[in-house]
Amino acid sequence: MSRVNGLLADTTPLRTSPPFRRLWWGLGISNLGSQLTVVAVGLQVYALTGSSLAVGVLGVCALVPLVVLGLYGGALVDAYDRRRVALGASSALWVITALIALQAWLRLDSVGVLYVLVALQSAAFAINNPARSAIIPRLVEPRLLPAANALQTLAWNVALTVGPLGGAFLVALWGYQVAYTIDAVLFTAALWAVWRLPDIPPLSVPEVAPAAPAGDAALGADDVSGVRVAPVGPGDRSGGRRRPRGRVVGWRSVVDGLRYLATRPNVRTTFLADLAAMVLASPRVLLPAAGVVWLGGGEATTGVLTAAFAVGAVLAGVFSGGLSRVRWQGRVIVWAITAYGLSIVLFGLVLLGVGAAQPTTVLVGGLVAACVALALAGASDAVSAVFRQTILQTATPDDMRGRLQGVFIVVVAGGPRLGELVLGAQATWVGEAWAAVAGGVACVVVLWLVLWSQRRFWRYDALHPEP
Incomplete structure (x- = not known):
């Protein structure tokens, strides 16, 4: 038990x-x-x-x-x-x-x-x-x-x-x-x-202050409800007090955040890895045609396929107990996105297996196999998301965390939109099945090329987070 x-x-x-x-x-x-x-x-x-x-x-x-x-x-x-x-x-x-x-x-x-x-x-x-x-x-x-x-x-x-x-x-x-x-x-x-x-x-920058007792290392200012608020980030572990930043906000502040990101390879690699998956292998745009042309069932099948991806992500969350003990988080991101790309390849191969015939009834075997592939993709994406967010939160100093979270939102929102355009164009040229296969392969290849150029990411250590 x-x-x-x-x-x-x-x-x-x-x-x-x-x-x-x-x-x-x-x-x-x-x-x-x-x-x-x-x-x-x-x-x-x-x-x-x-x-x-x-x-x-x-x-x-x-x-x-x-x-x-x-x-x-x-x-x-x-x-x-x-x-x-x-x-x-x-x-x-x-x-x-x-x-x-x-x-x-x-x-x-x-x-x-x-x-x-x-x-x-x-x-x-x-x-x-x-x-x-x-x-x-x-x-x-x-x-x-x-x-x-x-x-x-x-x-x-x-x-x-x-x-x-x-x-x-x-x-x-x-x-x-x-x-x-x-x-x-x-x-x-x-x-x-x-x-x-x-x-x-x-x-912002820590002021000189005595180190907190070991039991209070993660405690900060009092919460209005009576609990203590935990500061985080590499610089927060000393328990030192901090002074707030000035309240001057302009687009120069945004540019400063982007410049900071350019100098932080591990955080930057989390964005590049996500873009490799979302731009090159986002399957959502292919699902309507999968229901109408390949698997049968039309809108109902499209809904089932969409739900399969989400169900995979939910199951990954339900059985995520071991994730809190992972130390080499960069490696888990790489393997999770690799599994994501291969799952999209599997989805494309399932479509190739059933063939584009505009069936009048649902091809149950093909639908089950396609749902399994998409559920695996959803689970892999959920695991990747957990650690990409964790690295962003722990390896970024507090005074830059908001701006990099803003970049994160742009990547998470914009990547799938651009991906729909990319895979939609590919489907027009070679069909939905080959678009999925090519997209999944491209995702894996580009991911490992990114890793080859940013080898420190493979050694990212959660016990000693470095941006």
């Missing part, structure tokens, strides 16, 4: 840090609501226009402010109290979600209004997400960050699995208004969790 428990997700961060526990529950509940809106907005735009292109424009409306304000939002996080930044951005998100619900109740039936609201929502998210990510290392001890990130990834993938199904069900049963309103109600959980956080001002 103890061996089984060792494989299950490590819940120590939830038990030892009440602020993290509240934030985890609050964000998990609100993410579920957010997925309801993502599906409902797409369905509403399609119902108003009958155009898939119009639905695709929603992605552009979300991506542009996410890229621009993701970078600038990170600079804000490094200059101001992170709780206040997150609270302001979360409040804006709640108001925008309420406006989305209001337009549905008023039956405005305006695609332009939806585009504007989605863009505003993405802009607020671009500031909120770096703030929330930079907060996590201040709530748990450094040794618990892999477990905390695994729990965050698990909650996100549960929302990604359940939310779209729930959103489609609510729209079909009661309409867009109800789906949006439920999202607004669920989002109050995130507002409550952020409100209950202690003040978390950014830290």
